[in-house]
Amino acid sequence: MSGVKKIVLLGLLISQALVLSIIESWIPIPMPVPGVKLGLANIITVTVIVFFGFREALTVMTIKCVLSSIFGGGGWMLFLFSFSGGLLSTVVMSGLYKAGRDKFSIIGISIAGAISHNIGQLLVAAFFMQDLAVAFFLPLLLVSGCIMGFFVGVISSFLINALKNTKLY
Amino acid sequence: MLKKGDLFIVLIVIIMIAVSFVGVSIFRGREDDGHKTALIIRDGKEIRRIDLDAVDEPIEITVDGDYNNTIIAEKGRIRFMEADCPDKVCVDTGWLYKTGDMAVCLPNKVMIKIEGKSQDIDIVTY
Structure with a gap:
């Protein structure tokens, strides 16, 4: 793939991730626990891991976090919060994908990614609040990560199959 | 799949x-020992400790910082009432009334939690 084509495609994917995370912030979630969210932008991270690789996924995730905290007005704390989760989940998902794409399906990888996202956020929250009591949120975060990771995984595998047919990547 | x-x-x-x-x-x-004490913590430091069992009139507490939170304590319960942070997770958490309940405002690094242990002796048994 030529350099220009790659830049264009990654740029598109970043804007899609950004739109997904903005749409996601409009959807109210009945669980008032910090960190519980749909994780729609994870669809893009998974897609980039499959079609490009770890470094590209990390780039897309980082730029998305910077832009979404600028547009969303979250400030430093919310940036660090989403970046830490994104970092851990990107590392875990690329690791699993590289280790065995024949062993793990996109759904399994996405569940692992969602859960590590939540764990990463919780670690940063515990660090900044200087209180391990935030670990009380862990069970709920794990359950929600599992459910959302499953749905995001299903959507991602549809998307990845469709994109493979376009021969764009 | x-x-x-x-x-x-x-x-x-x-x-x-x-x-x-x-x-x-x-x-x-x-x-849990049935006694409810609410702690308001900012940046890892305790800024206010309220004995929820002893609250008669609602207490309003304002926490300043990068953002502002308004906290209301009533008899046996406490909550974030208002916040000008972008996500408002703390306000959505609603009332805290059980030991171990916790509400967090991450953007402002403020946390309310209810502890079961009473710090000062208020009942003396013979």
């Missing part, structure tokens, strides 16, 4: 969920 290794992931996740549920419920149970 699912593959063999997914079973492994699901198994690990189920174990993690079970362990964390058990851990949290043990931890909550240990701290």
Whole structure:
């Protein structure tokens, strides 16, 4: 793939991730626990891991976090919060994908990614609040990560199959 | 669509969920002696301690910082009433009334939690 084509495609994917995370912030979630969210932008991270690789996924995730905290007005704390989760989940998902794409399906990888996202956020929250009591949120975060990771995984595998047919990547 | 290794992931996740549920419920149970004290913590430092059982008139507390939070304490319960942070997770959490309940405003690094242990002696038994 030529350099220009790659830049264009990654740029598109970043804007899609950004739109997904903005749409996601409009959807109210009945669980008032910090960190519980749909994780729609994870669809893009998974897609980039499959079609490009770890470094590209990390780039897309980082730029998305910077832009979404600028547009969303979250400030430093919310940036660090989403970046830490994104970092851990990107590392875990690329690791699993590289280790065995024949062993793990996109759904399994996405569940692992969602859960590590939540764990990463919780670690940063515990660090900044200087209180391990935030670990009380862990069970709920794990359950929600599992459910959302499953749905995001299903959507991602549809998307990845469709994109493979376009021969764009 | 699912593959063999997914079973492994699901198994690990189920174990993690079970362990964390058990851990949290043990931890909550240990701290509870029926007495409710609310702690307001900012940046890891306790800024206010309220004995929720002794509150008669609602108390309003304002916390300044990068953002502003308004906290209301009533008899036996406490909550974030207003916040000007972008996500408002703390306000959505609603009332805290059980030992171990917790509400967090991450953007402002403010946390309310209810502890079961009373700090000062208010009942003397002979």
